Amino acid sequence: MIDRKNSYPKFAVVGHPNKGKSSIVSALAHDDSVQIGNTPGTTQVKRGFPLKVDGKIIYELFDTPGFQRARRILAWLEEHKPTSANKRADTIREFIYNFRDDERFRDEIELLEPIMNGAGIIYVVDASKPYGAEYEIEMEILRWTGQPSMAILNLIGDEDYREDWSRALGQYFRLVRTFNPLKAKFKNHIELLESIAQLKEDWTEQIKNAIEILKKFHNQKIDRTVEIIKDTTIKSLSYVYRHKIKSKTATKEEYRLASKHYRGELVKYERKLERDISEIWKHKNIERVDIPPLIDDVGLFSKESESIFGLSQKELILTGASAGAISGAGIDLAFSGGTFFLGTVIGSIVGGVSAMVGFDNLYNIKLLGKKIGKRELIVGPMKSANFPYVLLGRALYYASTLANRSHAIRDSLKLDDREFFIEKIIDNNMRKKLEKVHSKLREQKEPKEELLEEYREVILESFKKLI
């Protein structure tokens, strides 16, 4: 019976200790905070993982402790066996009521409680190990609950005893499916949910709705990932670092410092991208990432520049010429045009030439104790034609690794982008589209909206190929 107050489907993932229940819950709930251990009893109390949309629960999964004293429970149940099968669930309730405070049956009560509150049963076994008759005791207890149930064959090891298991499980469960939480991708997750939807007619619509929500959720994650990759790539490619220098040309030390800062900033952008992507794909507890540092061997582009009042020499010449022209025009006006606008022409030439010739002198002029000129070493934007692809490749590689990584995996993430070739996923046509934006950024021009949209589409297409 479904609790009418909370009429959403619930599923309790149950089984023998250490058969991957928590891994399955972790993978299905996209939660890498679930404690998964190879020590029996890692899960000590049941824990609910609701799928919520704006606070409304669509379904809830329960991770439960494994059976510990199944034999003794079944013995008690048999002792109190009712005359008709439809009363068996009541006997289980009676057991829970009688032994709620008994430490010996704490784990069983934790796992039976959600089932007796209406949760469907997802019984997990390790099908890489041989079938054993001792499992029948657990299955029998679950049968007594009368709740809809299915079994999941989890392949933890290398061997495969699925056939034996299926034969036995088929006698107790309506459905038997294989699901490997460590290798499961989104597609497998959805397939499993589709199977779960068949467990009970009342749940079918709700689970189908949940599938749609999860698909939407997955697409949102993809869109956000692509958006972040696009934004970070554009930000990195157009990044320019200006380092103040003392003389007309930069010293080696100044160049070193500027380059270090420039590289550092790009690395920061990449780290931020990784953090954002980890958050999107809900991999918050990944231990460490071994990825070679960015742009170690990519040459940087730099140049020296001078400015006065923030104007480059070119701009200052133009300004000088304009100011000269205005002054000349004043003279022309004073002579009521009798000068045939020579004042304007001469003024603009004088202004322009003065700015050109006097630029160095102006640089040293102090206004209220501050130099009005500024000399800088400009590093960036990155001119290397290949760099954008390195950047994109690394981002796509990282994002796809996380997107494909099951939340049940607890090993540290090991990445080596040297094995990743973006060329494999980007064809010539795509490259042309990407290059349109890259070339604009190299020229420090802002790409148009349509170009950026096209750019996003290419990244999206590439990312979808990888996941």
Added chain:
Amino acid sequence: MHSKNSTVSIKSYLDLSQLLSEYRGSHEDNRAFALKHKKLEKAPTKLLLKWLDKNYFRIDGELNSKKYLDYLLSISSLLGLIFFILGFIVGLGLLSYDGKLPVNVIYYLFIAMFIPLFSMSLSAISIFSSDRVSHLIALLFPLHWIEKVLNYLPFRKKLKGFKVNLSFKLSKLLFIERLQLFSLIFSIGLLLSLLIMVIATDIAFGWSTTLQVSPEAFHRVIKYISIFWDKIIPSAIPSLDLVEMSHYFRLGEKLDISMVHNADKLGAWWKFLAMTTLIYAITFRFLFWIFTKEYLKKQLEESILSLKGVDKILREFKTPYISTQAPQKEKHLEIVEAKKEVVIKKREAKYQTILGWNFSKDEILLANDAKGIDGAENIWAVGGSNSFNKDLEIVKNSSGVVLLYVKSWEPPTMDFIDILEMLIENSKVTRVEIYPLGTIGRYYKNEQEHIDIWRRKIESVDSQKVWIVNHDR
């Protein structure tokens, strides 16, 4: 306490920008906020301002907007005063009449009409042109240079510690808007000086140009200029007679004799000049100022949506919050390593009792054969489909050194531990050796990972009688 933001302003723009640099909220919170203000679903800017109001308290320290607006007020007050004085002085200069030559109205028209129209046109071009062109146009305005220089004054110190996060377009519009205001103040100064000069002195106005312009043609120009007030104040339009009368040539500083005779009438130009200033330099400028203010507001509304972080918040407002995770954190299991080493490499040569946990008797015999263990007096299957009472009976009948086969891949359950503890309590049993076996497919070879699981559990039993055999043959 801050005032509520109902429309986008420089203040709300800067406040939001500052807040976003410190806090952007979680998807859950942002979505909940949007659901609470469902009426504003289609008004993202208003929703954003509401969100700003709600989260004001999160802004750490002094508001950047306050610093910036204080700075803007200080610098604008100073510039306003400068421009007013400048306008007044320019007016005095233009209208200074030395009694020899009349004041040339063309000069005055140049300042009061031509320059304002020119500067408004430039401003309009600047508003609608690209950033590069706007930048060049800005260089032509004295205000740009005055502000550059003023940046070196102590006012600037007010902005210490933060960068004004205004886009080029917004900075440009703010500059243009202020330019209109200062020009308006300048023109008011100019008009005031005209009125004072008219009241305080007698000015003879005239017009003079090198170009071959007849009084009729000049009068036509004057009529065009006066088009905005010819119906309302016709007296402010000089008559053709007056235009003819006031035409002069600078020849040896001598004026036309008729001009001298009609000197008292030449002052009549002032109404025309005052109206020109009022309409072109003040009214037009005022209207243009209002336009730039409104345009700035519109741009602020657009720009606020492109502030860094706004896209995230707006997306979160719109996107249902989907969560699949557990609301509470899990209490982590603490594994306490015991000091006693329970794993032995060498097993006993002979056993009095051989038990198989979850093994059938046949399986035990098979394992004995594979491991070269001679048959014991008692060989029993425990666990599995046995009842608990049956196992109790087996435990009671066990004696001596007991070999207990277990499936290495099946971790010890409490059911197993119960039986083990009873074996330990049985005084006839001197020693229990637990032998974890791998699968038959692996020729009983176990895995270290499984041995470790068994070791940890058996260590927790803390008995001198129990050992784990890790012996591969």
